[in-house]
Amino acid sequence: MLRFADLALLALALPVFLLAGLPLAGYAVAAGAWLAQRIVHLIAERRANAMLAAGDRRHAMTLIAGTTLGRVWLVALAVLIVGLGEREAGLAAAVLCAVLFTVFLATQALGRFLAGEEATR
Helix, strand or coil: CHHHHHHHHHHHHHHHHHHHCCCHHHHHHHHHHHHHHHHHHHHHHHHHHHHHHCCCHHHHHHHHHHHHHHHHHHHHHHHHHHHHHCHHHHHHHHHHHHHHHHHHHHHHHHHHHHHHHHHCC
């Protein structure tokens, strides 16, 4: 459940955008970019786990590093492009993506911490 907190937050952001009168173009671009990067993350995570199981740690870490940078660039470029069209939409998309990244990273860290706690029991 903790793994998908960012996606729940993304779903909850839509009513906020509607009620606050924020540009829906910003939400649409942020949501599209966020979902695309999450799909890339899941695929890369599965491939890296398979590589680790096969003992290929170097390629697994290279894959994770490369896709992490690519995911950040994907979201940043999407926000930039929508911001070039309409500044308010770009700002709304940037704030939403910043909040989503914060929640994603925090829940990943918390998940790893809790998994480490259970492994030591």
